[in-house]
Every structure is written in structure tokens, then in C-alpha cells.
Amino acid sequence: MDQSQTTLPRRFKVVGQRKRRPDGIDKVTGRARFGADMTMPGMLWGLVLRSPHAHARIRSIDSSKAEALPGVKAVVTGADFNGERNDVSINCMAGDKALYDGHAVAAVAATSRQAARQALKLIEVDYEVLPHVTDVDAAMKPGAPVIREDLITAGVEPVPTKPSNVAARHEIGKGDVEKGFAEADLIVEQSFRTEATHQGYIEPHACVASVSPDGSAELWVCTQGHFMVRNVCAALLGLDSAQLRVTASEIGGGFGGKTTVFVEPVALALSRKANRPVKIQMTRSEVFRATGPTASSSIDCKIGLTKDGRITAAQAELRYQGGAFKGAGADFGAMAIFTPYDIENVKAVAWDVVTNRPKLAAYRAPGAPMAAFAAESTLDEAARRLGMDPLELRLKNAAREGTKAAYGPTFPRIGLASCLEAIGNSAHYRTPLGPNQGRGLACGFWFNFGGETCTTINVNKDGTVGLSVGTPDIGGSRASMCAMAAEELGIPYEKVRTVIADTASLGYNDVTDGSRVTFSSGLCTIQAARQAIQRLCQRAALMWGIDAEAVVWEDGHAKPAGPNAGKFEPLSLAEIAAASANTGGPIAGHHEVNAEGAGVSFGVHLCDLEVDRETGSVRVVRYTAAQDAGKAVNPDYVEGQMQGGSAQGIGWALNEGYVYGDDGRLQNAGFLDYRIPVASDLPMIDALIVEEPNPGHPYGVRGVGETSIVPPLAAVGNALRDALGVRLTETPMAPPRVLAALAAAAE
């Protein structure tokens, strides 16, 4: 099927308006039900026992004392995971080794939380503590403790004969970098490190599982993808997908961190054993210790330019660790690192490394922010040395329509240059800096994703419409779906109700990730509405006794066209729906697709900050983000994505980072010591929405969820360089590092 879309300029009636979100009322009154808000009759409380060691062999687990405790109904260990024992399974419940501080080793279900807590203390685990490694560069060195005995590096020739901590090598490139560097008048070469950060969603993972003796099961869970949860849990526990019905609760933030499973299969395994519903709700400490942080990274970056600012070559080596399992996402970093620019000669080599840390989960544009930190900081340095305005340098090299990216595609219409111009035209860009203030600019790129999607529209007899989508609403997407359905059908926004259908009620949908929902579920909604319209026209034709081809749909009404034009009064959607029993029964529209054409995304951020040279404290005083949304379906929530991603990126740049002790234990597993930005840390964040329509979507929509976290690390770093006169190359750029950099510069 031809998936290309025609994007004609059109006057939207609903799309583009700041409509009130349909789920909002429940969220401002406390009625909305999130993961931990569900209870079931006879429900037990589940708790997980976690390894206190970074790396240890599990010699034995004795749970007899815990099982004998009154109120305890089940204890499970790795032995109860009787399906596929893949990485996800082993991450949810350890096998013969604990691979990081916080790794689950057993779990209990009891009639009260108190009994479950007491039972955890009675489980005896005999550990043989093994040497550990938590740093990416240390893990790659010869002689480092090898943490996965079966891991052979992929992507290198000859194939290694011995296991190591290097999971894979990837290479992206085009042209000839040696030739490109030879043509350069200036070569800037720098190395950077970023510490792992956590997604920091305020809602800890929570679920309620209920498995019946006949094997049928229900799961209520906060997740970015309940179909993924169903498929993965069924595979890990040897259940039939059809027997496991998963319902997505409201979700209290995810940012990629809820695109996999942690406690869900554990709760199912406990429920299966206890024959009772089981609720598991993580503590904040468990969230930090055992759920997906992002990768930490170490990157070398080299950029060559002519003296008039044309980039001749760009090269990078990226080393990412993503915890004790392969898949650190360095390949995404390599694909993204130089993509904002039209460069003839590019080479990026990526190394995926394992360490004794929790398994990485996606975090908003996974792999890209740290890559952009390296590339955009290096480019900033180049602009300084060339005496060029950093915005002008970027405009000169910006990728545009027709640019071939090093990772493969040739871009159709894209919005980077427009974003740069929007920043250049902003009042912020012309605001003079105060004492001890600095200004930094950075660009960011994210791929965006489409993926497997299906939606159903049901036309109700009273003229309202029910829309079922399969992608959990993480930031207002039900509002966007209502808007697109209303736009296409020509009915008021308030007449559409969108629900997130459970896994028994709709076909498979990929998770809410890759900035894909407004694009993919939106595209699917529009196509489902078009099918419903076709059927509404057929029904109208039947009512009039004319050919269906002679009916058109305009402004929410079927109208006779062609030779019949004007012969009959137009019929509204409500009138056709009310008569549907006489014209063939219920009216619905459905669409299913593996969506392509998501449309890449670019953003440009401008940061002003002020440094206290006594304390090293840094305060962001002005911040502006420009981003291409293609078409902003609901500008309020597009701005929200841009502002939220900016704040997360600022936190990553200045405050946030995992701190491991020499013992391999995480030392800051709480919001007091892992400090995310609070309201008093930030200024207002100006969001400039740029709209370069995406040719792959009927309304021109591009995903907007992720790109906003890509530029801030470098925007902040470049502003710090401007304020301090010295460059920081490692995140978090916290006060001790600022003071150390100032001291070093003074020497």
C-alpha cells in the first residue's frame, strides 16, 4: 500500500486549537486512577527482595521461614519464570547471578504490607560476592571483571574468542573523513563524559495482577504499552496472549522508562502461585536502583572546518554503558550525532558496553542528548575559534530538504533552518547579558517513529463518536485524537470520546514511544474516520435511494452531489446514525497500519545562565526552545513537551547523575540526593512552535515528544563556557565541577 500522504494547505477547524483535555477533570479532582490506585477483592501485597551487591553469584535461596510466616501466601524466585529466560526475564528476576545493586532475587505476596515486609527479611540468600565494574571506560579495559560470561562482541572482525564487557561495535558514516580533515583549516577535538540519569517519573511502577486457576489472567498496570506488557509477560511466564488481558491505567509519567516490564511478571507469577490478586508498587528507592536509567557515556568528538565556517569532516567515537545487559543505545547516538548538519565526510563509531548497573531503559530520545552534548559543544568551540556567530555557523551547515544523512535517508521537508531563524528572531536572542551571565545555543535531532498501530471509531446513535486507540496517553494524546477525529468527521470536539482500549478490545499497538502517538495513532484515527465517512455516505445514499458515489461528506453532513446536488436536504452524522438500524446496523470505521513517514524532528535551544563564582552555583535565567511540530494539533501540549524536555535536559546538565560508591552500590537512590529541577530552579521556558508540515501525515503532524531533551546539555554547557571562559566537558556540571574549572583556569 502506498503510504505517502498528500499534505495540502487546509484551513483546520479543530486541529490547532487549544482544546481542554478530556481526562483533565479527573486529574484535577483526584478521580483519575493510576497504577497504584486499583484494588481487587482478596488482593495481596507483593514486595521484591533485591540484591545488596553489585555483582554476586547466588548460591542458594531459602524461603522456608518466610513461607511459614502467617499471612504469607506465595514466594517466587527465578525458578518460577517458566517461559523464555531472556534478558528481560533475567532483569525482572535474577538467575544464578545478581548483576547490579537492586537486582530482584525473590518476591513475596502476603495479606498485608507489614507481613510482606517481615517476610522479605526472612528470605535467606547465600551470595558469593564477585568483583564488579560500574564505569564505562573501566569496563572496556583489559583485565576488567567480565560480568556476562557468554558475551562475545558483535560487529568486529575477527570474531573474538573470549567474552568481554563490550557487547557490540557499530559504525555509521559516509564520504572520507581523512580527506575531509585534510581540507580543513581548523580541527577541533574534544572528549566528553555524561553520567547516567533517571527518567524520574513521579509515579513509581505499580500493577495489580490476577491469575485464575484456569490460566486466564488480568493485569492493571501503568505502562507506555500494554500490548507489549501482554506479549512479554505471556512469553516470560508461558501464558497464552489471548488469556492475558492487560488494561493500561492512567500513567504518571514514563519518558521511555515504562516501555518495558519490571514488576508485572513478578506480580503475575505471585498471583499464579497464590491464586489471589497481587498488587506490587515500587518504592522510589527501587525505582532508582532497579528501573531504567539512561546510558552513561564517554565520547571523543572531532570536527574540521574551513575558515569561512563550512564543516568538512566530523568524526566521533561513542562509548555507552547501559547496565548489565546489551543494548546501551550507542548506535542511536552515532546515527544522531552529526545529523543536524549537511556534512560530506562523517564517521561515527559506537561501542555498546555492559557494567554492573541496572538495565538501561529508553529515556526521551535515547542516546541522542549525550551525543549532541559532544557535537554541539565542539561546534561551539569551533565557532569561538573562527570568531563566528554560533547561530550563523549552524545556519551555514544546517541540514535541509535534500540533505543525505550519514545514517541513510535523504530528508524531505525539515524544519532545522526555520528553528534557527525563529531563535535568531526571538527577543531572547537580542536581550543583553548581565554580569556573570553566559549564553549558549545548541541544536538537536531525533528520528521519530511510526510503528504498528490500529484504531476503531464507533458512531453512536445519538451522533456522538467513540474512538478506541491502543497507545497509552502520557501527556494529553486523547485530546489530540479527539481533535483529529472531530476535524475529519466535521463534528464538535466535545462529541468524541477517546478511550485507551485494553488488549482484549483492539489489535496490537506498539508502545507509546518514539514520539509516535500523535503521528501514528493520529494518522490511524484520520483513516478510520475516513472509512466511517465512506460508510456514512453509503447509508445516506440508501436513505435517499441514490448511488453512494453521488454522495459527498462536507462539514459533518452527507450531501447529494453530481446530478443529485440539491435534490435532498443534507443529512447530519447524527441523523444517519439514528436511522442506522434501517440501513444495515451499526456504523464504524477501522484502520490498521505499520506507519512509516514519521518525519524527523529538529529543535534549537537558547540558554542564558548566571554563575555564582563563590559557590559554583549556576542558575538558568532565560530559556527558549524552538522546535518543528509539523502541525501542532494542540499547541498547549506541544509547548508542554518542549518545556518539559528542556527542564529534564537542564537537570541532566546541571544536577542529575547516578553516584556509585566503590562498593558498586547506588548512593543517591532518592529524590533528596538525586535532585531533579524544582520550580524555584527554573525560569519560564519560552516555546516557539515551528510548523514545517510532515509530508508523511495527512495533516502534516510530526512527533514532538523527545527532541526537546537533546539540545539542553550542550546549550547549558555552551552558556557556561560563555560565562566562565572555560569549558566543562562532563555532566552533571554541578558546583564542585564549576569551582574546579574556575580554579584550574586561574592557575
Added chain:
Amino acid sequence: MTVTVTTTINGDAEEFVCEADETLLDVLRDHLGLTGSKEGCATGDCGACSVMLDGRLVCSCLVLAAEAEGRQVETIEGMARGRELHPLQQKFLDAAALQCGICTPGFLVAAKALLERNPDPSETEVRYWLAGNLCRCTGYDKIVRAVLETAADMKSADMKSAGMKSAGMRSA
């Protein structure tokens, strides 16, 4: 050890039995079905469980349920008057001051406490008052604007009703 507690929640008399070490948050959520207060950390760092205890803003995860004996507890569930939303709730809805919504009840309870104490706060005062409430979605921009706009709306509504009263007095 269990404790029997008699208290008032959102104006209604309540009696419950709890363990001596249970928090007010756990009792609200698990015994009384008031799940609008959220657990984000259970250590008083995130503010998602914010409630009023005798008119004072507290993290209900840091209060023992037994401490509610004889006192007045106000939660997010008591903020609207029947179908009529509090102006802050309405403004959060209208101004898109929420994304995922998990922190929203705590922000609303805390913001209401601020406006009761300081009806005309500056942006800085709003930001520092709300610094105990974590939001990971919004970057705080629309939340802070919503609180400032609500304060302005309530002030002009007060001035209007005061003006009407004084006008009424004159005509009488």
C-alpha cells in the same frame, strides 16, 4: 498494635482502625479509598501526597495516621464544592497546567494553601512555595502561570464583589 482514630476528613466525620506505624497517606489510600493523594517517594521529597492538617500543608507520607486523631484533614477530593471546581482546578484545566497528572493533586493542594496565606504572590514566591512539589512533565512553566493567573482572577473577583457590596450599601 492497632489504633482507633476519630478524625474529620473533608468535613465528614471518619473513624478508622490502623496499625500504629501506618502513615496518613497509606490510610487515606488503602483504608479509606481516597486515592487522589499520591505516593511518589514516601520520604517527603515530592509533595504528591500533600494534604492540609488543621490548616497546615503537610506531606501525608510523613504523618502517622494516628496523628489525625481529633484533627481536620483536607485532601484533593474535598477541593471542589460538589460539581463546582475550585478556581485553581479550573485554571489548571484551562491553562494545560498538567501533563500526566500524577503530581497535580499535590500541586493543587499546595497552591491553594499558598493563595490562602498570600493571595497576591510574586512569581518567585510561587516558585519557592511550590519547590516541595516535583513535576517531571511540564518544566513548571504552565503550573506557575496557572497559579499566578488564578491569584489575579480571584483578586479581581474579590474586588468586583467588594465593589458590588459597597455599591449596594450606597443604594441602601
